[in-house]
Amino acid sequence: MSWAPGGVVDTIGRALAQSMSDLTDGRFVVVNRDGAAGIVGAQALAQARPDGLTIGFGPITPITTAAHTIRNVPFTAQNFDYVCKVFENVLTVTVAEASPFRDLPTLIGAIRTRPGALTYGHFGTNSLGHLSFANIVRGLELRLVDVPFRGEVPIYPELIAGRLDFGIGTVGGSRGKPVRLLAVFGESRSIAAPDIPSTRELNLPTLQPVLAGLMLPRGAPAGLAQRFDTLCRQATEAASFRAVMARLGEPILYADRAAFTAAALRDDAEKRALVHALGLLPQ
Incomplete structure (x- = not known):
C-alpha cells in the first residue's frame, strides 16, 4: 500500500x-x-x-x-x-464547513484579488492533486501557496482548523467530515457526489x-x-x-x-x- x-x-x-x-x-x-x-x-x-x-x-x-x-x-x-x-479516486476542491467560500468560482475570484495570499493543501509535490490544481492555476494565471502533505488524511485537520484556505481531497475521504465540496475533477459529476459540479462543467482544465x-x-x-x-x-x-x-x-x-x-x-x-x-x- x-x-x-x-x-x-x-x-x-x-x-x-x-x-x-x-x-x-x-x-x-x-x-x-x-x-x-x-x-x-x-x-x-x-x-x-x-x-x-x-x-x-x-x-x-x-x-x-x-x-x-x-x-x-x-x-x-x-x-x-x-x-x-x-x-x-475522484479528486475534489474542498473547504471547511465554516469557510466563506460556497462555490469554486467565488474561491477563484478571491485568489485573483489576493494573489499569493491563499493557501491550499495537496497530497504531495507532483501528486495528481498537485498537478490537477496546478493545471488550473496555469490556465487562469493564478498565484497562491501550495502546501504538500503525506497523503490526504493530514490535510483535513489543517483545513478544519482554518490553517488552510482549501484543500485537494477526494469524495470518499471527505465523507463524514465538517467540510464542503466545491467541485470534483473530471468530465462529469461523480456518482458518489451527484450534487457537486465537475471542473468540466465550470469550464476549467480537467484531468481524468x-x-x-x-x-x-x-x-x-x-x-x-x-x-x-x-x-x-x-x-x-x-x-x-x-x-x-x-x-x-x-x-x-x-x-x-x-x-x-x-x-x-x-x-x-x-x-x-x-x-x-x-x-x-x-x-
Missing part, C-alpha cells in the same frame, strides 16, 4: 485484502509504505521479486508521474504488471480520475497475473467488499488486466504531456 493508514485508499485496500483472503487458503497482509506522494511504495513494489508474494494496491499516479517529475526514480510505467482496476487497483512487479508469470486478476474480480463481487464500498459511497469500477494496462499506459502518456505543458523539471 503506497498510502498512509486511515484514508479511503487504505480502507478499500484492507477490505479487498480481506475479501481475497476469504476466497483463498492464504492470508493477504496489508503493509503501508507511504511517503513522497506514493513513490516510496511504488519503488518498493518495483524492486520486489516478481513471485506473487508482494502485490501493490492503490492509485497508479505515483507510477505514471514519477518518471516525468522526479530525478533518478528507478522505475517507469513499464516496470509494473497492471492486474486489475478496482475503483477511481485517479485509476486505482492491484499491481505486480514486472516479470511475474502471465499465469500468475491472470490468477490474481480472476481473484480480484471475485473479491470485488463479494458481499463484504461491496458493503464497505457502499459505506464509503465509492462505486466499484472493476476493469480486467488488459483494460487496466491500456488505461495505465494512456495515463502515463497524458501525464508526460501535462508535465511538459506545465514546464515542470524533474526535482
Whole structure:
C-alpha cells in the first residue's frame, strides 16, 4: 500500500485484502509504505521479486508521474504488471464547513484579488492533486501557496482548523467530515457526489480520475497475473467488499488486466504531456 493508514485508499485496500483472503487458503497482509506522494511504495513494489508474494494496491499516479517529475526514480510505467482496476479516486476542491467560500468560482475570484495570499493543501509535490490544481492555476494565471502533505488524511485537520484556505481531497475521504465540496475533477459529476459540479462543467482544465487497483512487479508469470486478476474480480463481487464500498459511497469500477494496462499506459502518456505543458523539471 503506497498510502498512509486511515484514508479511503487504505480502507478499500484492507477490505479487498480481506475479501481475497476469504476466497483463498492464504492470508493477504496489508503493509503501508507511504511517503513522497506514493513513490516510496511504488519503488518498493518495483524492486520486489516478481513471485506473487508482494502485490501493490492503490492509485497508479505515483507510477505514471514519477518518471516525468522526479530525478533518478528507478522505475517507469513499464516496470509494473497492471492486474486489475478496482475503483477511481475522484479528486475534489474542498473547504471547511465554516469557510466563506460556497462555490469554486467565488474561491477563484478571491485568489485573483489576493494573489499569493491563499493557501491550499495537496497530497504531495507532483501528486495528481498537485498537478490537477496546478493545471488550473496555469490556465487562469493564478498565484497562491501550495502546501504538500503525506497523503490526504493530514490535510483535513489543517483545513478544519482554518490553517488552510482549501484543500485537494477526494469524495470518499471527505465523507463524514465538517467540510464542503466545491467541485470534483473530471468530465462529469461523480456518482458518489451527484450534487457537486465537475471542473468540466465550470469550464476549467480537467484531468481524468485517479485509476486505482492491484499491481505486480514486472516479470511475474502471465499465469500468475491472470490468477490474481480472476481473484480480484471475485473479491470485488463479494458481499463484504461491496458493503464497505457502499459505506464509503465509492462505486466499484472493476476493469480486467488488459483494460487496466491500456488505461495505465494512456495515463502515463497524458501525464508526460501535462508535465511538459506545465514546464515542470524533474526535482
